[in-house]
Amino acid sequence: MQANQTIFVVPDMSYNSTLRIVTVEPGGLTATHTDKLRILVNFGQHARELVTSEIALGLLRVLADPARELLTLLERRRVGSPIPMLELLAKSVWKVIPLENSRGRAVVEAGRFCERRNGRGVDTNRNWGVDWGKKEPDYDPNEEFPGTKAFSEPEANLVREAAVLFQPHIWINVHSGMEALFMPFDHKVGAPGGGGAAASNATLAMLAGVNKEVFGGRCVVGPGGKSVGYLAHGTATDYMHGILKVPVSLTWEVFGDESAAYEDCYRMFNPTTREGLEAVVDSWTAAFFALLSRVPDHMGMPRQFWxxxxxxxxxxxxxxxxxxxxxxxxxxxxxxxxxxxxxxxxxxxxxxxxxxxxxxxxxxxxx
Ligand SMILES: [Zn+2]
Incomplete structure (x- = not known):
C-alpha cells in the first residue's frame, strides 16, 4: 500500500486542490499493472456526503489485511465465497481516492452542511466533458453549477489524470442521497445500446446480483439518468464510460434519509447514529467484494479473469x-x-x- 498526493492549480492561480490516492496491491506492489485487474474508486466528490469517506476507510481496512478482515467481513455479511475472492484480490490493484473534494469538505466542516460543490462553488460531478453545461428545467446553480467550462476545476482534472494513467477496468464513484447502484448513462435516458448493449447487460446483471446478495434487493439498479429521475450532464461516470472506455463505470449511492427536512442536509445524506454508520460502512464495503466476485462473469473484463x-x-x-x-x-x-x-x-x-x-x-x- 502506498499513498501519493498531487496538486492542481488553475491557470490564474486563484484556486487549487490536492488529491490523495492510496494504491493497494494485495498481491504485492509492482511497477506496472499491466496484467492486473485495475479498480479505481472515488469518494467524497460531493462535500456534504461525508459518509462516503468513511466507507473509503472501511474498504482500505479490508484491502490492507484481506486474509483476516475480508474473511470476517464476508462471514458477517454472508457474502460470496472467500477463496476465489482472495485469489482474484491477489491479481488486482486498487486506487482509492478517499476524499476528492477536500476544499468543499472544509466548507461543510466549517458549518455549511448543505454545500455539495467544491471550494469555489462548482459541482465537480458536472464539470466533466460529456454533455457538459446542459441545464435541466429545474437547474439550481447552488447545487449543480458546472463551472465556466468543462474541466475548469482542479478536482475533475486530477481524477481524470489518475484515470488516464491507471486505465481502470472498473470505476466506482461513491455518493449518498439514496440507495442505488447506477451505470451509464447519466446525461440521457437509457443504457448503452448497439455495440455497447452486451457489456451493458453484463454490468446490469452484475449490479442486480450485488443488490440481491448484499442489500436484499432494496437498492435502485440501472442507468443513472433513467433510474434517479433526473438527467445529469458533465458527470465523471459518463466520461469514464464514453471517453476513457472504462468497461464497468458505476456510481453508487450509499445512503439517504428521505424523511429529513430540506434544510437538514447532514441528516439527509449521512447516518446520524453509530449503529447506522457502521451498517452503511460494513454493507457497502462488502458490496465492493460482491462486485469483485462477479468479475469472472463479465465479458468486458480482461480475458484472464474470465x-x-x-x-x-x-x-x-x-x-x-x-x-x-x-x-x-x-x-x-x-x-x-x-x-x-x-x-x-x-x-x-x-x-x-x-x-x-x-x-x-x-x-x-x-x-
Ligand atoms: Zn453526490
Whole structure:
C-alpha cells in the first residue's frame, strides 16, 4: 500500500486542490499493472456526503489485511465465497481516492452542511466533458453549477489524470442521497445500446446480483439518468464510460434519509447514529467484494479473469459462428442475450464501432 498526493492549480492561480490516492496491491506492489485487474474508486466528490469517506476507510481496512478482515467481513455479511475472492484480490490493484473534494469538505466542516460543490462553488460531478453545461428545467446553480467550462476545476482534472494513467477496468464513484447502484448513462435516458448493449447487460446483471446478495434487493439498479429521475450532464461516470472506455463505470449511492427536512442536509445524506454508520460502512464495503466476485462473469473484463464457464460460452459461440462474422443477425443476438454473439471477431467489431460512437459523443459535448 502506498499513498501519493498531487496538486492542481488553475491557470490564474486563484484556486487549487490536492488529491490523495492510496494504491493497494494485495498481491504485492509492482511497477506496472499491466496484467492486473485495475479498480479505481472515488469518494467524497460531493462535500456534504461525508459518509462516503468513511466507507473509503472501511474498504482500505479490508484491502490492507484481506486474509483476516475480508474473511470476517464476508462471514458477517454472508457474502460470496472467500477463496476465489482472495485469489482474484491477489491479481488486482486498487486506487482509492478517499476524499476528492477536500476544499468543499472544509466548507461543510466549517458549518455549511448543505454545500455539495467544491471550494469555489462548482459541482465537480458536472464539470466533466460529456454533455457538459446542459441545464435541466429545474437547474439550481447552488447545487449543480458546472463551472465556466468543462474541466475548469482542479478536482475533475486530477481524477481524470489518475484515470488516464491507471486505465481502470472498473470505476466506482461513491455518493449518498439514496440507495442505488447506477451505470451509464447519466446525461440521457437509457443504457448503452448497439455495440455497447452486451457489456451493458453484463454490468446490469452484475449490479442486480450485488443488490440481491448484499442489500436484499432494496437498492435502485440501472442507468443513472433513467433510474434517479433526473438527467445529469458533465458527470465523471459518463466520461469514464464514453471517453476513457472504462468497461464497468458505476456510481453508487450509499445512503439517504428521505424523511429529513430540506434544510437538514447532514441528516439527509449521512447516518446520524453509530449503529447506522457502521451498517452503511460494513454493507457497502462488502458490496465492493460482491462486485469483485462477479468479475469472472463479465465479458468486458480482461480475458484472464474470465470464469471457465464464460470462456466456454464464448468459445462455443465462436465455434458455431466461426471467425470473421460481423453480420447484422449476429449483432442482433447480442442485444437479446449477452453471450450469444460473442465471437472474438464480433467483439473486435464492437470495439471499433463503440470507439467511433464515443468519439462523436465527445465531439458533440465539446461544441
Ligand atoms: Zn453526490
Amino acid at each position: 470464469s471457465p464457464q464464460l470462456a466456454a460460452q464464448v468459445a462455443a459461440v465462436r465455434a458455431r459462428d466461426g471467425l470473421g462474422l460481423t453480420r447484422p443477425a449476429v449483432l442482433g443476438s447480442w442485444g437479446l442475450a449477452p453471450w450469444m454473439g460473442a465471437s472474438l471477431a464480433v467483439v473486435a467489431f464492437f470495439v471499433v464501432l463503440f470507439r467511433r460512437r464515443g468519439r462523436s459523443r465527445a465531439t458533440h459535448a465539446a461544441q
